[in-house]
Amino acid sequence: MSQKHGVREKYNTACWAAVIIGLLLTGCIVCAAALWSAGNKKEDALRLAEGYAVRTEALLDSLSHKTDVLESIVITGRGEISEEAFRDLAKSLADGEGIRAIQYLPGGAVLYCYPLEGNEAVIGNNVFDNPRRRDDALLWTHGKLRCPARTV
Numbered sequence: 588m589s590q591k592h593g594v595r596e597k598y599n600t601a602c603w604a605a606v607i608i609g610l611l612l613t614g615c616i617v618c619a620a621a622l623w624s625a626g627n628k629k630e631d632a633l634r635l636a637e638g639y640a641v642r643t644e645a646l647l648d649s650l651s652h653k654t655d656v657l658e659s660i661v662i663t664g665r666g667e668i669s670e671e672a673f674r675d676l677a678k679s680l681a682d683g684e685g686i687r688a689i690q691y692l693p694g695g696a697v698l699y700c701y702p703l704e705g706n707e708a709v710i711g712n713n714v715f716d717n718p719r720r721r722d723d724a725l726l727w728t729h730g731k732l733r734c735p736a737r738t739v
Contacts, residue, residue: 653680657689670699677701695724 657676661668668676668691677689678701688706691699695715700706714724 650686653686654689656680657691661691666693668699673699674701 657673657680660672660676673691677699680686681689681701688709689701690697690709692714694713696713697709697711700709703710714720
């Protein structure tokens with residue numbers, strides 16, 4: 588009887604050892620899969636962010652080039668542009684994505700805005716007096732900012 592008991596005990600021990608080893612292997616596989624998945628998610632997020640950065644930079648560059656046209660015309664006119672000329676030019680510049688409004692701000696005060704509809708309240712406002720726009724306006728005047736928030 589003791590011989591049967593000893594065999595059964597060895598069998599139970601072997602079964603428990605197999606279960607424990609199986610659980611450990613399963614845990615290792617799950618951990619490895621989770622780490623691999625997290626690494627792939629991070630790579631996917633970085634790839635996606637890089638794609639958006641490239642598209643955003645291209646959009647900002649195109650918007651900046653559009654405002655350069657307006658800036659050149661204002662410089663040619665020695666700092667002056669008629670409201671009609673501004674409106675016509677701004678209308679042609681605002682035909683793409685990314686431009687919500689174009690403003691002419693001599694000395695920082697909004698003189699003209701296109702489109703005027705929905706933006707009437709900004710006429711006469713000075714970007715240097717507006718805490719939300721002041722920092723960007725100051726950066727632009729010192730040549731350190733090139734973006735659609737830029738003021739001409």
